[in-house]
Amino acid sequence: xxxxxxxxxxxxxxxxxxxxxxxxxxxxxxxxxxxxxxxxxxxxxxxxxxxxxxxxxxxxxxxxxxxxxxxxxxxxxxxxxxxxxxxxxxxxxxxxxxxxxxxxxxxxxxxxxxxxxxxxxxxxxxxxxxxxxxxxxxxxxxxxxxxxxxxxxxxxxxxxxxxxxxxxxxxxxxxxxxxxxxxxxxxxxxxxxxxxxxxxxxxxxxxxxxxxxxxxxxxxxxxxxxxxxxxxxxxxxxxxxxxxxxxxxxxxxxxxxxxxxxxxxxxxxxxxxxxxxxxxxxxxxxxxxxxxxxxxxxxxxxxxxxxxxxxxx
Amino acid sequence: xxxxxxxxxxxxxxxxxxxxxxxxxxxxxxxxxxxxxxxxxxxxxxxxxxxxxxxxxxxxxxxxxxxxxxxxxxxxxxxxxxxxxxxxxxxxxxxxxxxxxxxxxxxxxxxxxxxxxxxxxxxxxxxxxxxxxxxxxxxxxxxxxxxxxxxxxxxxxxxxxxxxxxxxxxxxxxxxxxxxxxxxxxxxxxxxxxxxxxxxxxxxxxxxxxxxxxxxxxxxxxxxxxxxxxxxxxxxxxxxxxxxxxxxxxxxx
Ligand SMILES: Cc1cc2nc3c(=O)[nH]c(=O)nc-3n(C[C@H](O)[C@H](O)[C@H](O)COP(=O)(O)OP(=O)(O)OC[C@H]3O[C@@H](n4cnc5c(N)ncnc54)[C@H](O)[C@@H]3O)c2cc1C
Numbered sequence: 333x334x335x336x337x338x339x340x341x342x343x344x345x346x347x348x349x350x351x352x353x354x355x356x357x358x359x360x361x362x363x364x365x366x367x368x369x370x371x372x373x374x375x376x377x378x379x380x381x382x383x384x385x386x387x388x389x390x391x392x393x394x395x396x397x398x399x400x401x402x403x404x405x406x407x408x409x410x411x412x413x414x415x416x417x418x419x420x421x422x423x424x425x426x427x428x429x430x431x432x433x434x435x436x437x438x439x440x441x442x443x444x445x446x447x448x449x450x451x452x453x454x455x456x457x458x459x460x461x462x463x464x465x466x467x468x469x470x471x472x473x474x475x476x477x478x479x480x481x482x483x484x485x486x487x488x489x490x491x492x493x494x495x496x497x498x499x500x501x502x503x504x505x506x507x508x509x510x511x512x513x514x515x516x517x518x519x520x521x522x523x524x525x526x527x528x529x530x531x532x533x534x535x536x537x538x539x540x541x542x543x544x545x546x547x548x549x550x551x552x553x554x555x556x557x558x559x560x561x562x563x564x565x566x567x568x569x570x571x572x573x574x575x576x577x578x579x580x581x582x583x584x585x586x587x588x589x590x591x592x593x594x595x596x597x598x599x600x601x602x603x604x605x606x607x608x609x610x611x612x613x614x615x616x617x618x619x620x621x622x623x624x625x626x627x628x629x630x631x632x633x634x635x636x637x638x639x640x641x642x643x644x645x
Numbered sequence: 646x647x648x649x650x651x652x653x654x655x656x657x658x659x660x661x662x663x664x665x666x667x668x669x670x671x672x673x674x675x676x677x678x679x680x681x682x683x684x685x686x687x688x689x690x691x692x693x694x695x696x697x698x699x700x701x702x703x704x705x706x707x708x709x710x711x712x713x714x715x716x717x718x719x720x721x722x723x724x725x726x727x728x729x730x731x732x733x734x735x736x737x738x739x740x741x742x743x744x745x746x747x748x749x750x751x752x753x754x755x756x757x758x759x760x761x762x763x764x765x766x767x768x769x770x771x772x773x774x775x776x777x778x779x780x781x782x783x784x785x786x787x788x789x790x791x792x793x794x795x796x797x798x799x800x801x802x803x804x805x806x807x808x809x810x811x812x813x814x815x816x817x818x819x820x821x822x823x824x825x826x827x828x829x830x831x832x833x834x835x836x837x838x839x840x841x842x843x844x845x846x847x848x849x850x851x852x853x854x855x856x857x858x859x860x861x862x863x864x865x866x867x868x869x870x871x872x873x874x875x876x877x878x879x880x881x882x883x884x885x886x887x888x889x890x891x892x893x894x895x896x897x898x
Contacts, residue, residue, distance in 0.1 A: 343807075399812055402785065426806050430788045433773035434780035436742055442859030443742050445771040463868060464769045465658045469671065472864045473739075479859055512785035514815040516801070521809030532897050556894050568827035574809055581789075581805045588897035591890060599770065611874070612893065614886060619660045623876055628893075630879040630886040640887035
């Protein structure tokens with residue numbers, strides 16, 4: 333039987349939900365699954381990390397931040413040396429992607445980033461699928477050498493593993509060199525907007541064209557009593573404050589209705605809104621990827637639509 | 646100071662598409678190319694850093710066949726001094742490890758102070774090239790970054806995490822940084838730069854001694870529709886779309 337090592341994602345000292353999905357991916361391969369948990373106080377996380385299907389938990393006490401990718405890489409390398417897995421699974425998140433590819437180089441692991449499926453073929457060899465070209469194409473990939481594989485798996489694809497009865501854990505002492513990246517300051521989002529509570533969200537993207545054009549959307553949103561959100565470029569351009577941003581590096585929302593005005597539907601935006609109950613997309617490009625994720629669509633100019641909204645309310 | 650920037654010709658494919666006979670590429674008839682968006686922001690960041698340092702040069706690198714020259718010329722038109730293409734017959738461009746190792750060889754030969762890459766390529770989105778280059782070249786790196794400023798050999802910058810968390814970090818050069826999409830607004834080059842870019846001589850550097858690719862693409866297929874939702878297109882003009890939106894809002898609110 334092959335051995336699969338899952339690298340838990342720890343955020344602010346707590347186990348992140350994507351860890352359960354990465355374990356789900358590993359368990360589905362039918363391998364022996366070892367879960368590595370590195371945190372300031374990893375023993376406190378063992379109960380939450382006792383997923384069904386995990387045979388052993390290896391804990392590593394870390395003396396630094398869980399955002400430090402230099403430390404994360406050193407710790408992962410030590411755990412891999414200790415566990416000797418055939419496959420290493422971690423979530424395709426900013427934390428794991430920060431060290432994963434560098435780790436793959438240093439340990440000569442085969443690397444597949446952003447995998448949406450993992451399988452074993454008739455001979456038991458690992459294969460994977462990547463979703464590329466704005467989700468339009470699936471690429472089947474194989475690993476022709478006998479090097480272990482590091483698979484970074486896309487969030488929200490695998491069914492998360494359930495927490496079951498306590499799993500045996502052991503601690504591994506890892507000597508790390510001081511990180512070469514020094515953290516100075518941390519800013520968490522703040523503001524008086526809470527998109528997560530909104531029943532209806534109007535979200536505007538780069539398709540609105542300019543800051544002046546936002547007024548009309550803000551106006552209809554206010555008059556209809558719905559929240560105003562945005563894709564990242566709108567925030568980057570300074571047209572709206574960061575608390576309005578939906579997506580991987582913004583807020584994750586699940587409203588009853590999400591209306592996307594001039595948003596293309598990039599993976600990072602979808603990550604923040606794809607679980608909305610109803611999604612309506614307005615876009616001049618009938619070929620825009622967002623239509624693949626919407627219940628209702630209109631190939632229309634957002635300016636004409638917002639004008640009509642203003643005159644209808 | 647010398648800043649190296651990696652750029653890539655990214656592909657965009659149409660919704661309806663066909664594949665090449667061997668099934669591992671999208672038929673070029675269904676492909677358009679453009680310079681990867683985040684890479685142009687990396688070029689802008691590099692030019693701004695060299696400007697504020699007072700002197701230095703920006704050198705572009707791209708791994709790929711002849712077509713990569715196109716991306717290099719577009720990026721050269723913003724103002725970088727030189728461009729280098731990295732290529733050897735059969736170089737396995739699907740494997741981020743191979744690409745990163747090949748670029749690292751060419752970059753190391755130039756001994757820059759800083760290497761910038763786009764955070765990811767828009768077409769295949771692995772977010773891996775920058776970190777692999779750093780490991781292969783043996784220097785520290787900072788991913789998903791913006792707002793770079795340099796004081797002596799200390800680089801201060803912001804890096805993004807999920808859920809709107811941003812950390813300010815410091816790293817000593819030489820280092821590799823991947824630049825977040827939208828980190829800045831890339832400049833339009835001057836007319837002179839554009840003319841120079843057109844005529845620029847782009848040498849090809851051949852990487853040697855790379856290991857066999859550890860990951861290969863065996864087959865491409867059209868992806869099954871995104872999300873399992875079934876799409877209804879709203880009929881009529883903007884007024885009908887607006888009326889439908891209002892009806893849905895009233896239902897949901
Ligand atoms: C690590 C990382 C994290 C990221 N995090 C986030 C995140 O949290 N949130 C986020 O949103 N993005 C995020 N991004 C950026 C993401 O990849 C995309 O670049 C971004 O979502 C694109 O925003 P957009 O759809 O508004 O713009 P574009 O992709 O430029 O799309 C604009 C759309 O508007 C349409 N359009 C243009 N004019 C009109 C008109 N008049 N009427 C109607 N439609 C029109 C166009 O057809 C196009 O489809 C992240 C990227 C990375 C690498």
